[in-house]
Amino acid sequence: MNMKSVLAASTAVMLAAPAMANPTAEVLHWWTSGGEARSVAVLQEQFAAEGGTWTDMPVAGGGGDAAMTALRARVLSGNAPTAVQLKGPAIQEWYEETGLADIGTVAEENGWDDVLPAQIAEHMKCEGQWCAAPVNVHRVNWIWGNKQILDEHGIEMPTTWEEFNAAAETLQAAGVTPLAHGGQSWQDATVFETVVLGLGGPEFFQQALVDLDPEALTSDTMKAVFDQMRVIRGHVDPNFSGRDWNLATAMVMNGEAAFQVMGDWAKGEFLAAGKEPGVDFVCAPTPGEGFLYNVDSFAFFELSGQDAQDGQALLASLIMGPEFQHTFNLNKGSIPARTDVALDDFDDCAKQSNADMTADAESGSLLPSYAHGMALRGAQAGAITDVVTAHFNSDMSSDDAVQQLADAVANAM
Amino acid sequence: MEWLERNVPKLVLAPSFVAIMVFVYGFIAWTAWISLTRSRLMPRYELDGFSQYERLFAAPRWDVAMNNLFIFGGLFIVISMAIGLFLAIFLDQKIRAEGVLRTIYLYPMALSLIVTGTAWKWILNPGLGIQEAIRGWGWESFTFDWLIRPEMAIYTIVLAAVWQASGFVMALFLAGLRSVDTEIIRAAQVDGIPTHRIYSAIIIPTMAPIFLSAFIVLAHLAIKAFDLVIALTGGGPGYATDLPATYMYAMAFSRGDLGQAASSAMVMMGVIFAIVVPYLYSELRPRNDK
Numbered sequence: 001m002n003m004k005s006v007l008a009a010s011t012a013v014m015l016a017a018p019a020m021a022n023p024t025a026e027v028l029h030w031w032t033s034g035g036e037a038r039s040v041a042v043l044q045e046q047f048a049a050e051g052g053t054w055t056d057m058p059v060a061g062g063g064g065d066a067a068m069t070a071l072r073a074r075v076l077s078g079n080a081p082t083a084v085q086l087k088g089p090a091i092q093e094w095y096e097e098t099g100l101a102d103i104g105t106v107a108e109e110n111g112w113d114d115v116l117p118a119q120i121a122e123h124m125k126c127e128g129q130w131c132a133a134p135v136n137v138h139r140v141n142w143i144w145g146n147k148q149i150l151d152e153h154g155i156e157m158p159t160t161w162e163e164f165n166a167a168a169e170t171l172q173a174a175g176v177t178p179l180a181h182g183g184q185s186w187q188d189a190t191v192f193e194t195v196v197l198g199l200g201g202p203e204f205f206q207q208a209l210v211d212l213d214p215e216a217l218t219s220d221t222m223k224a225v226f227d228q229m230r231v232i233r234g235h236v237d238p239n240f241s242g243r244d245w246n247l248a249t250a251m252v253m254n255g256e257a258a259f260q261v262m263g264d265w266a267k268g269e270f271l272a273a274g275k276e277p278g279v280d281f282v283c284a285p286t287p288g289e290g291f292l293y294n295v296d297s298f299a300f301f302e303l304s305g306q307d308a309q310d311g312q313a314l315l316a317s318l319i320m321g322p323e324f325q326h327t328f329n330l331n332k333g334s335i336p337a338r339t340d341v342a343l344d345d346f347d348d349c350a351k352q353s354n355a356d357m358t359a360d361a362e363s364g365s366l367l368p369s370y371a372h373g374m375a376l377r378g379a380q381a382g383a384i385t386d387v388v389t390a391h392f393n394s395d396m397s398s399d400d401a402v403q404q405l406a407d408a409v410a411n412a413m
Numbered sequence: 414m415e416w417l418e419r420n421v422p423k424l425v426l427a428p429s430f431v432a433i434m435v436f437v438y439g440f441i442a443w444t445a446w447i448s449l450t451r452s453r454l455m456p457r458y459e460l461d462g463f464s465q466y467e468r469l470f471a472a473p474r475w476d477v478a479m480n481n482l483f484i485f486g487g488l489f490i491v492i493s494m495a496i497g498l499f500l501a502i503f504l505d506q507k508i509r510a511e512g513v514l515r516t517i518y519l520y521p522m523a524l525s526l527i528v529t530g531t532a533w534k535w536i537l538n539p540g541l542g543i544q545e546a547i548r549g550w551g552w553e554s555f556t557f558d559w560l561i562r563p564e565m566a567i568y569t570i571v572l573a574a575v576w577q578a579s580g581f582v583m584a585l586f587l588a589g590l591r592s593v594d595t596e597i598i599r600a601a602q603v604d605g606i607p608t609h610r611i612y613s614a615i616i617i618p619t620m621a622p623i624f625l626s627a628f629i630v631l632a633h634l635a636i637k638a639f640d641l642v643i644a645l646t647g648g649g650p651g652y653a654t655d656l657p658a659t660y661m662y663a664m665a666f667s668r669g670d671l672g673q674a675a676s677s678a679m680v681m682m683g684v685i686f687a688i689v690v691p692y693l694y695s696e697l698r699p700r701n702d703k
Contacts, residue, residue: 069666072454090669093453097454183650238539238558239539239540239561241561378453378454378669378670386473389649389651390473394563394651411468
């Protein structure tokens, strides 16, 4: 073969490629645990069934930290993956750093705007264009209870934090640990944000933890929140330091503790252990009104090859397809991001979650979770978590805490 | 040919020299540059002055990390050297089974710090370890819950690190003790000088260079301490056991705050220089006293 025929052949291949339409996707994600891996496999099968080539790039560990490090290395070397599991403001942050692909055609063809709650759709857009596809909605502000313990002591699921405190004192007096909690800073942050929502209401939550309004951060309401955090600290068993969230869930399951404040991934633990909602355990929104969401999604990097672009379009339409949303969320314990998926196969907690999401979306109390990276960028969310966890694990006064909170937020801007 | 003979050493050293220039000093310079920018998720190269350092020094968490470094570093070095020295002196008494004992003491150094950290996490957990065991034996009021008390947690890290390193220090000192000229010791013994005086007045002073080496090794272990903290406390309770290295990791890899991470790395390097430069100076200066 001489040089000319090599050139001719390669040109022919390059010209033929678009016509062949061979969608490929290299997918970077951190869904590596049992139920999550099964859920990804579903997507992978559907992708292959549509004639696509899927290259799996799972990066385990660290709640996505390791995956983000891998992503940074890939992007820096100019070799970004086709699709990446990204969520919340990180999507817009990456968009500003490197640009993300526009998947608006897929979104418009499939009418995403009509089936997604407006607040959630907003997270998937970069400067007005669609750049990510949502997979699920986790509700963060759940409180889980051990049915047997609650019945035994005649306790209803609390609807205000005062009721919670009263219930906790009853339990404490009876020698039961009222609240199962793990000593990791994100878990402190999770409890904190539900208290902010419960005591301050949705509007205050928006001002304080989304808009970072200094007045809200140093307000009396915020002081009351820290007072409540101090009370909660007293209802946690002494060995909570460094405990994982699923071990805390197990405490509720085994009757060692009465309540846990945790997102609906805790339900996966209950269900996996063969417990039934309403019979063995009870779920209720945390005291107060509102819905804190944590939405997993996939973002698409700007790539030049036609194969990769086809892969992105196919992946985006599959992710938002009703079938995948149904199967995936049954496995994961969350609810579909689409509001038009039938929930007959889902459990009662998921049904309630879905009903609340629709209602709260209308009343404006559907809010992004700060503790799970939906409301703020990493540096700001981290600065708030530092203060929350420092307060929770020491005897810092509420006055000092709000001052530190305001300083930390200003410092992270 | 003659040219080759003269230049072979340079040629052989060139690749590693270049590699070190790029991968050590080049990246130090790069980090210094990044620490002067507003880099967040990805490196950016527009200079922005010292704002990252201002942010760093305003962060309460960095104060805690630096305080912890001095508490941990100070206690770790002093206690490891003291225990190491005593173990070495005891082993030096021509006892039987010295080889076995030496191996036993040195063995912890062979363990990964992650293993040490995880094991001590269980041992120190009030609900699982020492406290629970002693309460189980009947001493109900016994309390040893440093691990979960923010003001004491840093000392649990000292405990685990000393356990890990003192055997190694012992080995260093033992080698030093053995290298002291036996003639001098004999002479002292003949003169009827008591053993403790021989150690304090003759042997230990001649071991000064070994003390310095042990100090340098321990000091850099203390400053780069990371895995032990991650495994033992995860930086908690709260961020009470944060060290500069864990702070830097959190900023760079979980928070998307590269500029902040770079500035903390530069400050850490400053601390190391403050220790190493005087050492290098004392080692490398031309000796006029001979």
